[in-house]
Amino acid sequence: xxxxxxxxxxxxxxxxxxxxxxxxxxxxxxxxxxxxxxxxxxxxxxxxxxxxxxxxxxxxxxxxxxxxxxxxxxxxxxxxxxxxxxxxxxxxxxxxxxxxxxxxxxxxxxxxxxxxxxxxxxxxxxxxxxxxxxxxxxxxxxxxxxxxxxxxxxxxxxxxxxxxxxxxxxxxxxxxxxxxxxxxxxxxxxxxxxxxxxxxxxxxxxxxxxxxxxxxxxxxxxxxxxxxxxxxxxxxxxxxxxxxxxxxxxxxxxxxxxxxxxxxxxxxxxxxxxxxxxxxxxxxxxxxxxxxxxx
Amino acid sequence: xxxxxxxxxxxxxxxxxxxxxxxxxxxxxxxxxxxxxxxxxxxxxxxxxxxxxxxxxxxxxxxxxxxxxxxxxxxxxxxxxxxxxxxxxxxxxxxxxxxxxxxxxxxxxxxxxxxxxxxxxxxxxxxxxxxxxxxxxxxxxxxxxxxxxxxxxxxxxxxxxxxxxxxxxxxxxxxxxxxxxxxxxxxxxxxxxxxxxxxxxxxxxxxxxxxxxxxxxxxxxxxxxxxxxxxxxxxxxxxxxxxxxx
Ligand SMILES: Cc1cc2nc3c(=O)[nH]c(=O)nc-3n(C[C@H](O)[C@H](O)[C@H](O)COP(=O)(O)OP(=O)(O)OC[C@H]3O[C@@H](n4cnc5c(N)ncnc54)[C@H](O)[C@@H]3O)c2cc1C
Numbered sequence: 001x002x003x004x005x006x007x008x009x010x011x012x013x014x015x016x017x018x019x020x021x022x023x024x025x026x027x028x029x030x031x032x033x034x035x036x037x038x039x040x041x042x043x044x045x046x047x048x049x050x051x052x053x054x055x056x057x058x059x060x061x062x063x064x065x066x067x068x069x070x071x072x073x074x075x076x077x078x079x080x081x082x083x084x085x086x087x088x089x090x091x092x093x094x095x096x097x098x099x100x101x102x103x104x105x106x107x108x109x110x111x112x113x114x115x116x117x118x119x120x121x122x123x124x125x126x127x128x129x130x131x132x133x134x135x136x137x138x139x140x141x142x143x144x145x146x147x148x149x150x151x152x153x154x155x156x157x158x159x160x161x162x163x164x165x166x167x168x169x170x171x172x173x174x175x176x177x178x179x180x181x182x183x184x185x186x187x188x189x190x191x192x193x194x195x196x197x198x199x200x201x202x203x204x205x206x207x208x209x210x211x212x213x214x215x216x217x218x219x220x221x222x223x224x225x226x227x228x229x230x231x232x233x234x235x236x237x238x239x240x241x242x243x244x245x246x247x248x249x250x251x252x253x254x255x256x257x258x259x260x261x262x263x264x265x266x267x268x269x270x271x272x273x274x275x276x277x278x279x280x281x282x283x284x285x286x287x288x289x290x291x292x293x294x295x
Numbered sequence: 296x297x298x299x300x301x302x303x304x305x306x307x308x309x310x311x312x313x314x315x316x317x318x319x320x321x322x323x324x325x326x327x328x329x330x331x332x333x334x335x336x337x338x339x340x341x342x343x344x345x346x347x348x349x350x351x352x353x354x355x356x357x358x359x360x361x362x363x364x365x366x367x368x369x370x371x372x373x374x375x376x377x378x379x380x381x382x383x384x385x386x387x388x389x390x391x392x393x394x395x396x397x398x399x400x401x402x403x404x405x406x407x408x409x410x411x412x413x414x415x416x417x418x419x420x421x422x423x424x425x426x427x428x429x430x431x432x433x434x435x436x437x438x439x440x441x442x443x444x445x446x447x448x449x450x451x452x453x454x455x456x457x458x459x460x461x462x463x464x465x466x467x468x469x470x471x472x473x474x475x476x477x478x479x480x481x482x483x484x485x486x487x488x489x490x491x492x493x494x495x496x497x498x499x500x501x502x503x504x505x506x507x508x509x510x511x512x513x514x515x516x517x518x519x520x521x522x523x524x525x526x527x528x529x530x531x532x533x534x535x536x537x538x539x540x541x
Contacts, residue, residue, distance in 0.1 A: 056433070057427075057434055057436070061428060079455050080436075080455045083420045083424075083436070084424065084434075084437070087421040088424040088425070088428045088434060090390075091424060091425035091426065092428040094390070095506065096507050097506075097507075099418070099419050099420055099421060109510065113418065113515070114417050114418055115312050115416055115417075116415065116418070117515060119312065119313070119314050119512050119513070120514070120515050122511045122512075122513075123507050123508070124507065124510050125507050126505075126506055126507065161434075161435075161461050161462070162462040162463075163460070163461055163462075164459075164460040164461065165460045166454075166459040167457045167458050167459065169457045181539075217474075218473070223457070224453050225455060225457055225458075230415070231333075231473060233455075239534065239539040239540065250308075256515070260534070260539050262534070268523075273521075276521045277518075277522075278521055278522065278523075278530055278533050279521060279522070280525075280526075280530055287527055291531070294528070295531070295540065
């Protein structure tokens with residue numbers, strides 16, 4: 001009987017897992033590493049580890065390789081921690097892996113973006129099990145009241161990596177990858193304080209998350225975990241506001257699935273205007289504070 | 296200490312690419328190729344480590360068709376000591392690449408491997424982790440700082456929520472992220488000068504077959520064209536009409 005295991009690092013992952021589990025058309029279980037899984041996931045079993053924090057990839061892949069063997073698909077949300085751990089798991093199980101799944105076409109065929117989302121590839125895998133990471137925007141959840149059996153689970157940990165320190169920011173704003181509203185800023189934001197005041201100010205007014213371009217991150221204006229794009233986070237909010245962002249293919253790769261895109265840029269020819277639903281040609285230092293005030 | 300760095304030939308990351316009309320591959324007419332930007336960061340990091348520690352030897356490896364030699368020459372020009380080209384026209388996926396690299400590791404016995412976190416053509420982010428599993432070496436992906444400390448290496452890596460520092464016993468695999476460094480610029484004369492450095496050609500050593508096949512490539516659905524608004528007020532009312540703000 002084919003079966004899916006969804007590896008969830010925290011509660012947000014378990015929320016994102018619902019839609020994928022449903023789209024798989026297979027019974028699915030959740031392995032919940034930290035926190036507790038969300039209610040109403042529709043999973044048959046939730047193996048809950050209740051860890052305070054998740055261990056490094058070698059420990060996790062070792063533990064998972066035994067546990068996951070019985071499953072047809074072993075999946076996780078396409079984020080950095082899943083890519084780190086699940087690709088190692090694919091190596092241990094010597095099985096196929098498909099990263100960034102956009103849609104499930106059949107039992108063995110999936111679509112995924114390549115070259116910064118410029119092209120969509122249809123990929124077939126030749127054997128099971130398969131390891132997958134999925135983009136959440138393609139897998140919307142239907143409400144379910146199916147109850148899950150929650151099982152406390154323990155692993156026998158083995159690994160050699162030591163974690164010396166961990167620095168988790170966050171600052172009380174919603175998670176970038178899940179947020180309904182994202183306000184992002186680019187290179188012209190000058191410094192951390194200006195970025196926080198202008199971009200953070202509008203984000204807080206809208207109850208949204210803050211994002212940034214690589215140019216902003218590289219010049220130290222914004223924290224690295226805020227980078228949106230091909231090699232950063234993929235976002236799919238209802239509203240994406242890009243202020244002082246030119247619209248490079250690498251940045252666009254991370255925002256294409258947003259419902260409404262707003263661009264504020266002084267250059268009327270900036271490529272971001274080709275994809276923005278609403279474009280405002282104006283200085284962001286005037287337009288953004290005015291927007292924040294009037295909302 | 297020997298550092299192995301991997302070098303993939305990819306389409307210019309700044310070029311606009313599209314699929315061939317029949318969907319069988321990427322249309323590369325008129326498109327330049329370069330080292331995968333993340334591999335370039337890996338090469339740069341190896342060279343910077345060597346600048347701090349003259350005992351380091353850097354071996355760059357590329358797997359793929361004859362043209363990969365160009366990218367290996369560039370890695371040599373950046374400061375690698377030797378290059379190995381596993382020349383093949385076979386279809387490759389991450390698991391084939393990892394299997395071939397595992398053979399190179401047996402042959403070269405590096406203490407550490409630097410790889411790009413992902414290649415900007417397939418955007419997979421798999422090969423480093425798969426190789427680490429195959430060798431049963433510890434891994435640190437998304438590296439933004441690397442410091443050797445005797446028999447261990449300390450790596451600061453980017454995470455979904457910030458960063459962390461891992462300490463791993465050697466040998467180990469590290470995959471590089473953008474913040475690790477900014478690769479040096481290599482002018483053409485530098486590449487020509489590096490021609491005297493050794494570049495070994497090898498055949499594939501395994502018959503591992505890909506576990507995935509790309510059936511077709513197509514353009515993503517286009518976003519419908521938007522419109523310009525004249526003022527913040529017009530923007531607010533447009534967003535209200537769309538129901539995305541209250
Ligand atoms: C391998 C690789 C991976 C990459 N991955 C990513 C990624 O994941 N995410 C990412 O974002 N980038 C990524 N990049 C970088 C990308 O190519 C661009 O360099 C970057 O996105 C540009 O950022 P930007 O729009 O902030 O800066 P710029 O391109 O410099 O644009 C700044 C814009 O601000 C406008 N502007 C200036 N002043 C004002 C003002 N006062 N008011 C309003 N507008 C103003 C300008 O007109 C301009 O359009 C990657 C690049 C490579 C090679």
